[in-house]
Amino acid sequence: xxxxxxxxxxxxxxxxxxxxxxxxxxxxxxxxxxxxxxxxxxxxxxxxxxxxxxxxxxxxxxxxxxxxxxxxxxxxxxxxxxxxxxxxxxxxxxxxxxxxxxxxxxxxxxxxxxxxxxxxxxxxxxxxxxxxxxxxxxxxxxxxxxxxxxxxxxxxxxxxxxxxxxxxxxxxxxxxxxxxxxxxxxxxxxxxxxxxxxxxxxxxxxxxxxxxxxxxxxxxxxxxxxxxxxxxxxxxxxxxxxxxxxxxxxxxxxxxxxxxxxxxxxxxxxxxxxxxxxxxxxxxxxxxxxxxxxxxxxxxxxxxxxxxxxxxxxxxx
Numbered sequence: 001x002x003x004x005x006x007x008x009x010x011x012x013x014x015x016x017x018x019x020x021x022x023x024x025x026x027x028x029x030x031x032x033x034x035x036x037x038x039x040x041x042x043x044x045x046x047x048x049x050x051x052x053x054x055x056x057x058x059x060x061x062x063x064x065x066x067x068x069x070x071x072x073x074x075x076x077x078x079x080x081x082x083x084x085x086x087x088x089x090x091x092x093x094x095x096x097x098x099x100x101x102x103x104x105x106x107x108x109x110x111x112x113x114x115x116x117x118x119x120x121x122x123x124x125x126x127x128x129x130x131x132x133x134x135x136x137x138x139x140x141x142x143x144x145x146x147x148x149x150x151x152x153x154x155x156x157x158x159x160x161x162x163x164x165x166x167x168x169x170x171x172x173x174x175x176x177x178x179x180x181x182x183x184x185x186x187x188x189x190x191x192x193x194x195x196x197x198x199x200x201x202x203x204x205x206x207x208x209x210x211x212x213x214x215x216x217x218x219x220x221x222x223x224x225x226x227x228x229x230x231x232x233x234x235x236x237x238x239x240x241x242x243x244x245x246x247x248x249x250x251x252x253x254x255x256x257x258x259x260x261x262x263x264x265x266x267x268x269x270x271x272x273x274x275x276x277x278x279x280x281x282x283x284x285x286x287x288x289x290x291x292x293x294x295x296x297x298x299x300x301x302x303x304x305x306x307x308x309x310x311x312x313x314x315x316x317x
Contacts, residue, residue, distance in 0.1 A: 018090055021083040023050045024062065028080045031069045104295035105134040112157035115238035116282070117141035119257045120310055121157060124303040131302070135295055143208055143237065154296050156285045157303070159255070169285045170300065173307035176256040177277035179215070179227075180268045182248040195227040195275055202250030203229030206241045215253055217275040225275060253277065257310060282307055 026036035027047065037044040055062050062076035072080055108128075112121045118141065125137045140153070162169060181189060185201065192198060195217045205212040213229045233249050235241050238258055245252050246267060262268040284300050286292065 018087065020050045020054050021087060023047050024054060025080060025083045025087055027051060027063065027070055028072050028076070031071070033070060102294055103134065104132040104293075104298040106293070106295055107136040107138055108155075108295045108299055109138045109140075109153050110155045110157070110299070111140040111142060111153050113143050113159050113238075114141045115255070115258050116157060116159045118239070119260075120306060121303065124299070124306040127306065128299050128302045132295070132298060135298075137299075154287070154293070155300065158283045158285050160280045162281060162283050162285075167285050168288055169283045171281050171283050172300065172304040173282040173311050174279045175282060175311070176279055177253050178256055178259060178263075178273075179217075179251060179253050179271040179275075179277070180245060180259060180262075181251045181271050182245055183266065183269060184248045185251070186269060189269070189271055192272070194225045195272060196225045198227055198251060198271070199230065201230075203231045204241050204244045204250045204252040205229065205231035205234045206238060206252065206254075207234050207236045208238070215277060217272075217277055219275050255280070260310070260313060 023036065023040065023046075026039050027033055030036045030039060033044050033048050033051075037047045040047065051063065060075055061073050062079060064071050064073055110121075117139065121139065121141075125139060129135060129137060145156075145158075158169075159175065179195065179198075181201075188201060189198075195215065203213065212234075213231055215227045215229075217225045217227065219225070229251070231250075233244055235244060238254060241252050242254055242258055242262070244250070245254070246262065251271060259268060263270055284303070286296070
């Protein structure tokens with residue numbers, strides 16, 4: 001691997017010579033030969049000499065030197081932008097190569113919606129930290145969309161329909177939306193054949209959703225039926241809505257990942273299972289970058305494995 005800080009002479013005629021590019025870029029970024037030398041861990045004289053040789057060989061001034069600051073010339077600024085791009089690509093290449101043979105280490109910081117986090121992400125975190133004992137996980141569960149560009153969060157799990165974004169994403173699964181009811185409503189549900197017939201039954205609305213009372217169902221891909229619920233209870237989290245339905249407050253629509261135990265135990269009923277609501281996606285979203293630390297990639301693989309198993313179990317419920 002080419003070490004850009006190695007002081008052995010390398011001809012500049014080859015573009016693979018990253019050493020002088022790194023010296024020059026450091027001077028532009030710090031605004032000082034002294035600060036650049038401190039960043040690089042070499043002497044100021046070496047930095048100054050190498051940048052001067054760049055200027056001599058290309059017969060152009062790259063920097064304007066004053067007693068207070070060093071700034072790039074117009075040509076120097078254009079050259080710096082090229083240098084920064086080349087050095088970034090080189091750093092990513094070396095990082096990916098080193099990462100390919102490395103085990104995950106360090107603290108992984110992530111965020112996920114509260115309900116999906118509790119039901120799916122926490123088990124995945126437990127599996128991840130058991131498998132990779134040199135890793136820690138710092139997770140924030142919130143239904144608020146946190147800013148990934150702040151640099152403190154390395155990945156986010158987004159549930160539903162992903163909005164257009166400059167962020168990078170990977171879909172790891174899907175979920176079903178299910179109309180559910182407490183067993184106490186069984187007798188009122190047995191004779192009903194379509195969602196439209198449920199309008200007079202009590203409904204629990206999840207106000208975190210854009211349209212918490214109106215739902216469009218399909219059957220056999222061609223038949224359609226609408227339900228507009230009449231809610232007496234309005235709650236703003238999925239887990240609160242689920243608990244209200246458990247307590248017999250009425251019907252609601254909930255994601256399958258929050259219902260597995262309730263449906264298996266009979267604590268909740270899947271209403272009109274022959275009618276389907278649109279499925280949503282499970283996405284992992286990353287800050288825009290070309291290189292992902294191995295801990296991030298390893299966790300996404302673990303989470304994807306948990307999501308695949310969860311969906312397979314949910315599909316048989």
